[in-house]
Amino acid sequence: MAGLQKSDLPNPVLNWIDSRLPIISMMQKEYGVFPTPRNFNYFWNFGALAMVTLVIMIVTGIFLAMNYQPNTGLAFDSVQHIMRDVNYGWLIRYVHQNGASMFFIATYIHIFRGLYYGSYKAPRELLWMIGVVILLLMMATAFMGYVLPWGQMSYWGATVITNLFSAFPGVGKYIVTLLWGGFSVDQPTLNRFFSLHYLLPFVLVGVVFLHVAALHIVGSNNPLGIEPSGPQDTLPFHPYYTAKDSVGICVFLIVWAALVFYAPNLLGDPNNFIEANPLQTPADIVPEWYFLPYYAILRSVPNKLLGVCMMFGSLLILLVLPWLDTSRVRSARFRPTYRWLILVWAASFILLGICGAHKPEGIWVILSRIAALYYFAHFLVVMPILGKFERPLPLPESITKAVTGRSNNETVTGRPLESH
Amino acid sequence: MRMPRSLLAAIPRLVAVGFVAVGLFTALAVAQEAPTPPKQNWSFDGIFGTPDLAAAQRGFQVYAEVCSNCHAMHQLHYRDLTGIGLSENDIKAVASTFTVPQGLDDQGQPKDGPATPANQFRSPFPNEKASRAANNGAYPPDLSLIINAREGGPNYVYGILTGYAEAPAGFSMQDAMNYNRYFPGHQIAMPQPLQDGRVTYIDGTPTTVDQMARDVVTFLTWAANPEMAERKAMGVRVVLFLVLLTGVTYAVKRQVWSDVH
Numbered sequence: 001m002a003g004l005q006k007s008d009l010p011n012p013v014l015n016w017i018d019s020r021l022p023i024i025s026m027m028q029k030e031y032g033v034f035p036t037p038r039n040f041n042y043f044w045n046f047g048a049l050a051m052v053t054l055v056i057m058i059v060t061g062i063f064l065a066m067n068y069q070p071n072t073g074l075a076f077d078s079v080q081h082i083m084r085d086v087n088y089g090w091l092i093r094y095v096h097q098n099g100a101s102m103f104f105i106a107t108y109i110h111i112f113r114g115l116y117y118g119s120y121k122a123p124r125e126l127l128w129m130i131g132v133v134i135l136l137l138m139m140a141t142a143f144m145g146y147v148l149p150w151g152q153m154s155y156w157g158a159t160v161i162t163n164l165f166s167a168f169p170g171v172g173k174y175i176v177t178l179l180w181g182g183f184s185v186d187q188p189t190l191n192r193f194f195s196l197h198y199l200l201p202f203v204l205v206g207v208v209f210l211h212v213a214a215l216h217i218v219g220s221n222n223p224l225g226i227e228p229s230g231p232q233d234t235l236p237f238h239p240y241y242t243a244k245d246s247v248g249i250c251v252f253l254i255v256w257a258a259l260v261f262y263a264p265n266l267l268g269d270p271n272n273f274i275e276a277n278p279l280q281t282p283a284d285i286v287p288e289w290y291f292l293p294y295y296a297i298l299r300s301v302p303n304k305l306l307g308v309c310m311m312f313g314s315l316l317i318l319l320v321l322p323w324l325d326t327s328r329v330r331s332a333r334f335r336p337t338y339r340w341l342i343l344v345w346a347a348s349f350i351l352l353g354i355c356g357a358h359k360p361e362g363i364w365v366i367l368s369r370i371a372a373l374y375y376f377a378h379f380l381v382v383m384p385i386l387g388k389f390e391r392p393l394p395l396p397e398s399i400t401k402a403v404t405g406r407s408n409n410e411t412v413t414g415r416p417l418e419s420h
Numbered sequence: 421m422r423m424p425r426s427l428l429a430a431i432p433r434l435v436a437v438g439f440v441a442v443g444l445f446t447a448l449a450v451a452q453e454a455p456t457p458p459k460q461n462w463s464f465d466g467i468f469g470t471p472d473l474a475a476a477q478r479g480f481q482v483y484a485e486v487c488s489n490c491h492a493m494h495q496l497h498y499r500d501l502t503g504i505g506l507s508e509n510d511i512k513a514v515a516s517t518f519t520v521p522q523g524l525d526d527q528g529q530p531k532d533g534p535a536t537p538a539n540q541f542r543s544p545f546p547n548e549k550a551s552r553a554a555n556n557g558a559y560p561p562d563l564s565l566i567i568n569a570r571e572g573g574p575n576y577v578y579g580i581l582t583g584y585a586e587a588p589a590g591f592s593m594q595d596a597m598n599y600n601r602y603f604p605g606h607q608i609a610m611p612q613p614l615q616d617g618r619v620t621y622i623d624g625t626p627t628t629v630d631q632m633a634r635d636v637v638t639f640l641t642w643a644a645n646p647e648m649a650e651r652k653a654m655g656v657r658v659v660l661f662l663v664l665l666t667g668v669t670y671a672v673k674r675q676v677w678s679d680v681h
Contacts, residue, residue: 038680080495080564083647090647091654235680243673250666257662261655262467265568273569273644274561283604340435347439 030216035234036241037222039403043117044220044241045248046110051208052249053103058201060096068148070194072187075150076275094264095256100142101267102256104290107135111318116342118330119221125322127214132318134207139291139315141200144193146288147185151272156285158185158193164298167305184278224402225330226395233399284359292356293349297375299360300368310372317379324379326387334393338386345378456572457579457602460634464574464641467656470649471642476504478621479639482632484514485619487563490555490610492543495564496643499537503646504639511537518542556596558609567637567644574637576602581633584612 007018007025018024067086069078082089111131114120120128147158162179166172181188219228228234235241259266267289271282287295294311301307317324332339348371355368396402463472480501483493498515506514515535520542522533535542545551552559561569570576579602587599587606597607614629621627625635642648 077495084495084500090651094651239676240680243669243676246669247666247673250662250669254659254662254666257655257658261651261658264651270569270571270573273565337431340432344435344438 030212030237031242032236032238034216034237035219035228035231036237037220037228037399038233038235038240039222039224039399040220040241040244041223042244042248043109043113043223045245045252046106046113048245049106049248049252050103050110052252053099053106054201054204054208057096057099057103058205060092060099061198061201063092064096065198068194070148070191072150072190072276075148075190079149091260094260098256098259098264098267100145100288101259101290102252103138104142106252107138108290111135112346114221115345116332116339117221117223118225118325118327118332120321121325121328121330122322123218124214124221127211127218128322129319130207130211130214132315134204134211135318136315137200137204137207141197141204142288142290144197144200147190147193148197149272150190150276152274152276152280152282153269153272153285155185155276155278156282157287158189160285161287162189164304164308164311167308169305221330222399223331223333224396224399225334226399229398286357289353289357292354293352294356296352296356296368297372299356300365300372310376314372314375317376321379321383325383326385327383327390327392328387329392329395334395335386335390336393337390338382341378341382341386344374348372348374348378457575457583459575460578462574462641463638464648468652470652471504471638473505474623475635475638476642477506477639478623478625478632479635479637480504481621482614482619482636483563483639486613486632487636488542488544490544490551490560491563492545493541493564493643494543494562496541497537498535498539498541500646504642508537515539556609560610563640563643565644567641569644574641577640578633578637580608581614581636582629 004019005022005025007015007022009015009018009024014024064082067078067082067089069075079093082093084090086092114128114131143157143161147154162176162185165175165179168175177183179189180186181192222228269286269288286292294314297314298307298311301310327335327338329335332342351371352368352375355364355371358364360368462469463475464470483491498511498518501511501514502508515537518535518539518541519532520535520539522531525531545554548559567573567577572579580600583601583603585599585601587593591599591606593599594607597609598611599606600608614632616629617627618632619627625631645651
């Protein structure tokens with residue numbers, strides 16, 4: 001269907017553009033009038049927060065790359081050069097460094113939102129799976145970014161994590177050599193990690209676009225987990241959710257700023273202020289906080305290969321979640337047992353994080369094994385079985401009925417901004 | 421189907437009991453970790469705290485006269501000392517008292533000369549090997565970032581500087597090692613660096629070990645975080661602005677939503 005699109009924009013210049021490349025009417029359709037359930041709570045902010053964080057990370061990262069040297073002899077000092085001599089370099093670097101943590105905070109809450117309200121269930125399976133791909137890409141990007149300052153924990157973290165691939169029989173050692181570009185973490189490793197750390201965020205932007213595109217096909221889930229039954233159950237995205245997301249963004253930025261200005265190294269490891277030294281292993285090699293739960297799963301298994309498989313499995317299992325959960329009710333609000341067990345799952349994830357920060361000895365081994373066991377049991381045992389036995393509470397007749405107590409034909413519908 | 425239902429009904433209670441039990445275990449496990457050097461009061465503590473410049477200047481004197489005999493600070497340049505309140509002329513004068521490598525002479529030979537503000541701090545040894553050779557095999561670490569590079573930061577460094585003592589009876593010491601209460605393993609290669617009266621302060625502050633340790637820790641805290649004063653001042657304005665913006669945004673949100681609530 002070639003030919004000019006019909007555009008109803010009054011401005012002749014914009015109309016001329018829009019009829020040749022209808023991006024303005026697309027934005028209007030997808031972010032302006034896009035029908036969005038009227039009953040979101042603030043948990044629904046976190047997707048937007050993650051997107052804002054991605055943009056800030058890319059912008060600060062580009063400026064850091066202008067002054068960073070991906071060379072084992074220069075990297076550590078070039079970061080100090082950024083901190084000390086580059087105009088506002090300390091600000092850009094601390095925003096970027098703490099931005100990684102803020103990105104994971106936003107994403108983990110976003111994922112928990114999806115788990116609690118059943119956002120992964122039909123028809124949103126593919127949307128959810130693209131989200132898991134985003135998480136994996138984020139982790140790869142964060143891991144490689146942490147190597148770049150070339151501190152002790154950068155170096156030894158990279159050594160330990162890349163070495164995990166050697167657990168795979170046969171191909172393992174070739175994978176590790178390929179990752180390193182040599183026979184240990186060294187100059188080629190740093191150079192390729194820098195290259196990939198610059199590339200992957202743009203891949204992320206592409207996958208996030210797919211995530212949003214898929215979202216706009218099936219529409220958003222909501223705290224009740226029931227589909228909108230008509231226009232009275234939805235609001236135009238703008239101004240309602242642009243306004244609500246803006247509130248969340250402001251609060252999120254306050255937390256971020258508090259970290260940047262008052263505790264910039266709170267979430268970091270003191271060892272990373274020591275330049276990488278291949279001849280001296282730190283007493284304790286720990287990854288960044290956002291990897292600790294997976295690190296604890298890895299170390300809770302006595303067998304290396306099995307531990308590595310469990311660690312990757314703990315993420316990959318999320319891909320098949322839509323088919324493991326047999327309950328047809330989405331929102332945990334209406335699942336009297338599941339709503340407790342999903343909290344137990346969240347608690348075991350946090351407990352794994354605490355265990356991951358401690359040496360795997362004594363009580364920590366036991367705690368991490370219990371938590372890891374529940375992490376998997378929740379997905380593999382609880383989800384398939386509970387859906388068959390649990391008696392869900394009665395679902396409301398419609399979103400509007402549930403939030404206002406009024407039936408559909410009495411309610412006022414939201415209007416787009418122009419009519420205000 | 422009867423059994424599972426009653427089991428399901430008990431789950432909330434089981435979950436609560438489980439949380440309490442795991443919480444207790446975790447608290448117990450955390451409590452067993454090693455003691456850390458006691459927390460001191462510092463000028464740079466808290467939201468508004470910045471390094472006390474007089475103390476940092478005295479600390480620089482301690483570094484220059486004592487620590488710098490073995491410890492480098494290669495991330496710093498003499499010009500950075502404006503950050504502890506020295507004037508450009510002061511810095512020129514201070515720098516010129518140090519002899520540092522100054523490139524090549526006309527014959528292409530490396531030459532030394534008095535430092536200028538643009539020079540890095542003088543390093544006591546040309547490289548790590550030379551440093552180890554002169555220090556009984558031990559390597560005195562670079563102090564540029566030492567406050568950030570140690571768990572406990574300023575409290576730890578202060579603890580080490582003031583933590584020298586006689587080894588307890590029965591504690592077996594290796595040759596040429598020194599007993600320190602807060603060093604991991606208690607045996608440190610560095611001999612006690614500070615003794616009362618080790619330096620003479622021009623402002624007349626008494627030079628007790630405690631005073632010198634506080635001053636040099638203040639200096640090192642500035643050296644590791646030279647942006648701290650600017651950062652905290654900017655933070656107040658940024659956070660206040662964001663709080664205001666949050667208030668305005670929330671009011672707008674309430675206004676926008678008023679017709680659907």
